[in-house]
Amino acid sequence: MEPTIVCKDLIKVYDSRRVVDGVSFDVPAGSVTALVGRNGSGKSTTLRMLLGLTAPTSGTALVDGVPYQELPAPARVIGAAVTDVPGHPALTVVGQLRLVARSIGVPFTTVDDVLDTVDLTDARGRRISALSLGMRQRLSLACALLGSPRALVLDEPANGLDPDGIRWLRSFLRSFADSGGAVLVSSHSMDEIERTADDVVVLNRSVRYAGPISALMAEEHQTSLEEAFHSVLDKETA
Incomplete structure (x- = not known):
């Protein structure tokens, strides 16, 4: 089976500076893959190239074998939450979701389903401006x-969630992957990634490691992903 998401030799140059340098990795169906790196490592730029928000200088990013821009109905193939919560602050939660539903051609009944899925049913009438950061994260999802x-492509989805929300997110992503979905998630929380993800891509403008978390920890002779992550990156400055 072909991977759902494929990034191959992605390069992005800004003002003669390479912020992403030859990035290649796959995200197979049925798995959660974490994209990790220090600030300025190119994580956000890589996600934006994958989603057609930023054009690569060279290289390819494919979803189901084609660039995101060429998907006939992208929202039915890949769901993304990589920017601030969409919508005007004066809109209600349900109003924003109905607006998105109309734009992608799905019935309003779907709105009720996803509200239940992300546990925002009781907040459906709240204005976006009145939401906590954790609730905004749920609305983005x-x-x-x-x-x-x-x-799914999610940028720091656990940011702002309380412990119950983090446990819920972990369970949701695991269930989504176990049902055959592919998840690419970026996060600064190595402990949470170790609990949630199957594979990890360590990025520092280029890929320093891509593969199973367990194999990375064994390769670096470390007992946690946090330690293995720093071990890989520290080799660059040794």
Whole structure:
């Protein structure tokens, strides 16, 4: 089976500076893959190239074998939450979701389903401006789920969630992957990634490691992903 997401030799140059340098990795169906790196490592730029928000200088980023821009109904293939919560602050939660549902051609009944999935049913009438950061994160995920996608791309989805919310997110991502979906998630929390993800891509402008978390820890002779992550990156400056 072909991987759902494929990045191959991605390069992005800004003002003669390479912020992403030859990045290649796959995200297979049925798995959670974490993209990790220090600030300025190119994580966000890589995600934006994958989603057609930034054009690569060279290289390719494919979803189901084609660039994101060429997907006939992208929201039904890949759900993304990589920017600030969409929508005007004066909109209500349900109003924002109905707006997105209309734009991607799904029935309003789907809105009720995703509200239940992300546990925002009781907040459906709240204005976006009144939401906590954790609730905004849930709303972003709800928008990503409206098209019933086969893949998710999430940038720091646990940011702002309380411990119960983090446990819920972990369970949701695991269930999504176990049902055959592909998940690509970036995060600064190595402990949470170790609990949630199957594979990890360590990035510092280029890929320093891509593969199973367990193999990385064994390769670096470390007992935690946090230690293995720093071990890989520290080799560059040794």
